[in-house]
Amino acid sequence: MKIRPLHDRVVVRRTEEETTTPGGIVLPGSAKEKPQQGEVIAIGEGRFVDGQLRPLSLQVGDKVIFGSYAGSTVKIDGEELLILTESEVFGVLEA
Amino acid sequence: MKIRPLHDRVVVRRTEEETTTPGGIVLPGSAKEKPQQGEVIAIGEGRFVDGQLRPLSLQVGDKVIFGSYAGSTVKIDGEELLILTESEVFGVLEA
């Protein structure tokens, strides 16, 4: 089962965030606060603004970063997913 | 008796949510929190935006997912139904 989000919403699968300390040591995500990162797995069709359908800026596969309290958690097939509006997404992480 | 919702509202019949655990075991809905899923049984005629009637994105029969506190519960012929605006619906569940 999958979700087709409406309008300007996106579905995000949270990912464990690995961080590198200034000195280069990788800390696995488990010792830290709740991750604020995830991967977009579905996007809505966009929003009507000034009479025109404006498609979203995000794409499926984008790794995104967002606030700790953003969005709503839903359970699909036993998996917790996050549903956000695009405006709740801060930006896209690029390698 | 049935409800014809106004404008951008939809009528939803809550459904029991079955979830599959990562290992594939199906847990019936009864052991969990209140379901956040349902089926659209009626939709409004749409909303006027920038001078044009914009029909809804949802259709009758869509299985939808929404927040726990969304909408208003009404009783029609002894059955509890939920009335939501389309913007309260997160997305459509597809097989």
Place this chain on the structure above:
Amino acid sequence: MKIRPLHDRVVVRRTEEETTTPGGIVLPGSAKEKPQQGEVIAIGEGRFVDGQLRPLSLQVGDKVIFGSYAGSTVKIDGEELLILTESEVFGVLEA
């Protein structure tokens, strides 16, 4: 004496709601919470949106359903009536 509501308001006379249980037994309204149904007895002339007068979707005689706390109660000729904006009405009940 009657009320001619302004703009997008409607006047509603609350009705006792009869409900049928799943098994078909009719429960009269008196054993339940405050009814959320009524009949439209007057409607406003509509609202100006984007420079055009948009008439209401509701019509006199419509049986409507609305939230428990919607609208304002006024007394006209000793009768309690409810004044709502159309956007507070969830939908129209049809036989």
Place this chain on the structure above:
Amino acid sequence: MKIRPLHDRVVVRRTEEETTTPGGIVLPGSAKEKPQQGEVIAIGEGRFVDGQLRPLSLQVGDKVIFGSYAGSTVKIDGEELLILTESEVFGVLEA
């Protein structure tokens, strides 16, 4: 001295509300809560909406009904008057 209200405001003189019980007995207003009725004694020139001056729907002499907490009370020549925006007026009472 009189008030010329600005924009979409109207000046209302509260009236004592007489109500008739279902059986036809008139109850004078004194035994009840604060009246929510009055007569329009002055109206503003209207409001600019989408670049056009939209005159008010109310007219001087209209008997209006409004919420208990609507508007602001001012004293002119020792008389308490109520200043409301037109949108705070529910409707016009007609014989």
Place this chain on the structure above:
Amino acid sequence: MKIRPLHDRVVVRRTEEETTTPGGIVLPGSAKEKPQQGEVIAIGEGRFVDGQLRPLSLQVGDKVIFGSYAGSTVKIDGEELLILTESEVFGVLEA
């Protein structure tokens, strides 16, 4: 020193309000609550609405009435003046 108010603001000098009781006795303002009246001594150049500069409806010299808590008090040359937006002014008092 004088104030040239910006946009849709006006500068008002509060006046003592004299009221006449129904029987015609004039009560000087000192025995009452804070006056809600004043005289406009300066007006702003107006506000841009839908791309056009809309001049104010008020004029210098207008005697205006306004809510007890409206506006901000400033001291100019030792005199307390009130700065209001035009929308905080209820209306103009006319003889």
Place this chain on the structure above:
Amino acid sequence: MKIRPLHDRVVVRRTEEETTTPGGIVLPGSAKEKPQQGEVIAIGEGRFVDGQLRPLSLQVGDKVIFGSYAGSTVKIDGEELLILTESEVFGVLEA
């Protein structure tokens, strides 16, 4: 170092306010509450309204008056400056 404010913001240097009592005695600012006056030392490029860049009404050098709690204080080169949006400025003081 100086600040180039963005959009509709202005940078203001607070000034000590001297007031003249009705009888003409000048009270220096130190015996009073926090001054609400200042001089504009930089202005933003304006704001886009209805698709057009609208320049600000204020100019560098204007002596302005504003509410006690308006704006944000920043320290530049050890000097406290105030950053306000133009709409927080009540008006311009003129000699």
Place this chain on the structure above:
Amino acid sequence: MKIRPLHDRVVVRRTEEETTTPGGIVLPGSAKEKPQQGEVIAIGEGRFVDGQLRPLSLQVGDKVIFGSYAGSTVKIDGEELLILTESEVFGVLEA
């Protein structure tokens, strides 16, 4: 890893603020409150306003000043960065 901010957001690296007292003594930032300054390291593509994409006023490399509580802090590769909307930025610091 780097962040491409969405819409009207910018990514800012906080900088330690050095201030010069009126007498010219430089105080290093460590003895003071949290710095409110930083350098823009990435900007969004702009925002749609009235049907047109409006690019941001800020540019990468701009030294900006902003309120103490503005924006959200995120950790990228172990470094704390701040994500702000352009409207939260007060202005650009210029030498």
